[in-house]
Amino acid sequence: MSLAATPPILHIDHLRFAYPGDPPIAAGWSARIGAGVTLLHGDTGSGKSTLLRVLAGVLPATGGRLTLAGAALPDAAEAYRRQVFFVDPSTDAFDAMGVEECAASRSADVPFDAARWQALVDGFSLAPHLAKKMFMLSTGSKRKVWLAAALASSRPLTLLDEPTAGLDAGSMRCLWRTLAEVAQEGGRAVIVASGERVDGVPLTATLTLPLTG
Numbered sequence: 001m002s003l004a005a006t007p008p009i010l011h012i013d014h015l016r017f018a019y020p021g022d023p024p025i026a027a028g029w030s031a032r033i034g035a036g037v038t039l040l041h042g043d044t045g046s047g048k049s050t051l052l053r054v055l056a057g058v059l060p061a062t063g064g065r066l067t068l069a070g071a072a073l074p075d076a077a078e079a080y081r082r083q084v085f086f087v088d089p090s091t092d093a094f095d096a097m098g099v100e101e102c103a104a105s106r107s108a109d110v111p112f113d114a115a116r117w118q119a120l121v122d123g124f125s126l127a128p129h130l131a132k133k134m135f136m137l138s139t140g141s142k143r144k145v146w147l148a149a150a151l152a153s154s155r156p157l158t159l160l161d162e163p164t165a166g167l168d169a170g171s172m173r174c175l176w177r178t179l180a181e182v183a184q185e186g187g188r189a190v191i192v193a194s195g196e197r198v199d200g201v202p203l204t205a206t207l208t209l210p211l212t213g
């Protein structure tokens, strides 16, 4: 399945993933993911979060191959993972870090768009939290920090798990506006996992779980 109108960024070849005893979430699935926003859609429990973790290279696939900016999984796992921005929204691994330190740390080895970060800080109303440690933030504010950090990063593949969860209307508008800008600029693929259909931003493609063929 070719989902790329522009040169593909992520190559997925015969990907397979299943939890033991469960039906596969991906069964021999091949696709090409191009620049812009791709929606990963499925019902609750269909495997959206799991598939994002597989595409991030943090959960080993049961079979198949992923290639991103010349780095392949499983052969070159570290190089592959460096091309991906993915943070599990529920993680507490960064709780001891300051908000800005945390956001910048995930882009230490790639360009970080400080102007976009600032625009997102404003759009998500994060300014009052900038001097805080991550553990002091509510779940919703933490999610906003990770969203802003992801969008200000320049990694070729960005994976966002339910980015609209708990977002107020103003933050939602800011999210769609920024995703549209990222898509317009080209060169980056953003996969948005969502149980809801997305109409706030033009989509490059929609993937519906389970994924086969």
Ligand SMILES: Nc1ncnc2c1ncn2[C@@H]1O[C@H](COP(=O)(O)OP(=O)(O)OP(=O)(O)O)[C@@H](O)[C@H]1O
Pocket: 019, 020, 042, 043, 044, 045, 046, 047, 048, 049, 050, 051, 195
């Ligand atoms: N570590 C695990 N081991 C075994 N099964 C798991 C594991 N994690 C998740 N599952 C199961 O795999 C299925 C897919 O879960 P996943 O969280 O990926 O779905 P989802 O589409 O993101 O769900 P939601 O929309 O509710 O967030 C569910 O049935 C879940 O119970």
